[in-house]
Amino acid sequence: MGQVSINENVMDLTEDGPRLKGMHCKNCGNHVFPMQKGCPKCTSDDVEEVQLGTRGTLWAWTIQGFPPKAPPYLGETDPNKFKPYGVGYIEIPGQLKVESRLTVADPTALKNGMEMEIVGEVIGQDEDGNDLITFAFAPVA
Amino acid sequence: MSDDVAIVGIGMHPFGRHEGVSGMEQGAIAIRKACADAGIEWNDLQFAFGGSVAAGQPDHMVSQMGLSGLQFINVVNGCATGGSALISAYNTIKSGAFDLGLAIGFDKHERGAFRVSTGKSGERDWYGGSGMALTTQFFGMKINRYMEEYGISQDSLARVSSKAFRNGSMNENAWRRQAFSEQEVLQSQMLSYPLTQYMFCSPGEGGVALILARADQAHKYCDKPIFLKSAVVRSRRYGSFEVLAPSLALDYADGPTVDASKAAFEAAGVGPEDIDVAQLQDTESGAEIMHMAENGFCEHGEQEEMLANGDTEIGGKLPVNTDGGCLANGEPVGASGLRQVYENVLQLRGDAGNRQVPNDPKVAYTHVYGAPGISGVTILST
Incomplete structure (x- = not known):
């Protein structure tokens, strides 16, 4: 049993951790995540897939305090075992703001502008028993 | 001509939880009340626009209302579904195509937060699977950032909720x-920091029907027609901060609410200072702020000072x-969105009972906002 990406169309799982696959517009330079085939800024379809940066700063955040419904949620939904998790937008310089789980769920430990970096998190298991890895952002130590 | 569409009949099925009553049946009850209010029969209606997201295809209701052969068009447009049914009816009368018609909206959702599935077929739903497909998170993030930027306190969030439940306690059609x-x-x-359970609304059930007529014929149906001065729906622009967005642009732009509001004021020929009563989307208390x-x-x-002063209370400014x-x-x-218009019609008619806004309100405003980044605004006047 190994570890696999939650969805290889949006995220590669490398030895160094998850890498997100976004859209770069060759016409206007705009970025979107995940990859799509048209640019919402300039309307061009001259776009390519690029790897997004792995570090950025926290732009907005909240804490998910109750278990999401399953489906679609793959994580823990038992109210007795569920642990709140952070969700936020990380501003990746020169690219975009990406929405992500955060490894921190303590409101006193989160502040807009703090440095964050991408890490992998186990969210569930696939049909073959492999761990499904999604992405999260963690404060830079 | 700006006074060319009037609301001449209103009907509402109470909002809340109604075991054993389908969403469509709630819609049908609302229509019967609206027809009675306008003094017309179902067969008098020339057209209808019907909105529902989770309770079936609205035009199926002709089989219980009457097979009159009217033009019935279904509308699905996210959280602006009801508002979009209304704008369609408004434009139909303005165009001269018909003289008398219906905007009907109803729904019936499961308990708890909206279940949002975002997966493409044949792919794992990574967004919902990772626990990010929750509308509640957007509202938590937006108000959390806003509070820091503009000095809004958690006490203000609580004031808004407390006012809502106090006003709801005077409304026989309210759920809470x-x-x-x-x-x-x-x-x-605490559901989504900084928002607690009683700061959030819940998906629920209910139906609202509005009968619209050409303004020059409105007095045939009621003594005090209310005129629909403008009805506008706008989608988001590049750079705005919206619900259920896996990424946002580095640039920042105003959301669709700002665009819809400006367009509605312009079309109606009035400004914010002219509004006597407003119904604003309060998915959670921070959203109202x-x-x-x-x-x-x-x-x-x-807003911090306005709320402390009680400016948004029924007797406030x-x-x-x-x-x-x-x-x-x-x-x-x-x-x-139609519930908001229903309330404004009551207020402008002077029929809102113990929650009536004093001093004869003459101009009223409604606003909805929701997924996937859409907003609808109406302005009504006596």
Whole structure:
């Protein structure tokens, strides 16, 4: 049993951790995540897939305090075992703001502008028993 | 001509939970009440626009209302579904195609937060699977950032909820009719920081029907027609901060509320200072606060003082969500925007009973906002 990406169309799982696959517009330079085939800024379809940066700063955040419904949620939904998790937008310089789980769920430990970096998190298991890895952002130590 | 469409009949099925009554049946009950209010029969209606997101295809209701052969068009447009049914009916009469028609919205949602599935077929739903497909998170993030930027306190969030439940307690059609103190609101479960359970509305059930007529024929149907001065729906622009967005642009732009509001004021030929009562989207209490500024009723940050002064109470300078809003009524998506118009018609007719805004209100405003980044605004006048 190994570890696999939650969805290889949006995220590669490398030895160094998850890498997100976004859209770069060759016409206007705009970025979107995940990859799509048209640019919402300039309307061009001259776009390519690029790897997004792995570090950025926290732009907005909240804490998910109750278990999401399953489906679609793959994580823990038992109210007795569920642990709140952070969700936020990380501003990746020169690219975009990406929405992500955060490894921190303590409101006193989160502040807009703090440095964050991408890490992998186990969210569930696939049909073959492999761990499904999604992405999260963690404060830079 | 700006006074060419009038609302001549209104009907509502109470919002809440109604075991054993389908969403469509709730819609049908609302239509029967609206027809009675306008003094017309179902067979008099020349056209209908019907909105529902989760309770079936609205035009199927002709089989229980009457097979009159009218033009019936279904509308699905996210959280602006009810508002979009209304704007369609409004434009149909303005165009001269028909003289008398119906906007109907109803819905019936499962309990708890909206279940949002975002997966493409044949792919694992990574967004919902990772726990990010929750509308509640957007509202938590947006107000959390807004509070820091503009100095809004958590007490203000609690004031908004407490007002909503107090107003809801005076509304026989509301779902939540128990008043809660600000302390009780603050002490309820934290759902999406900084928002607690009693700061959020819930998906619910209900139906609202509005009968629209050409203004020059309105007095045939009622003594006090209310005129629809403008009805506008706008989608988002590049750079805005919207619900259920896996990424945002580095640039920042105003959201669709700002665009819809400006267009509605312009079309109606009035400004925010002319509005006597407003129903603003309050998916959660912070949304009402942010939407006060986005709709042009104050500058960002002024809400803190306005709420402390009681300006948005029923007797205040700008009464907001006089029927308890989404917080006390819940949000059956197809009906929610029409519920706001229903309340404004009551207020402008002077028929709002113990929650009547004093001093004869003459101009009223409604605003919805929701997924996937859409906003609808109407302006009504006597």
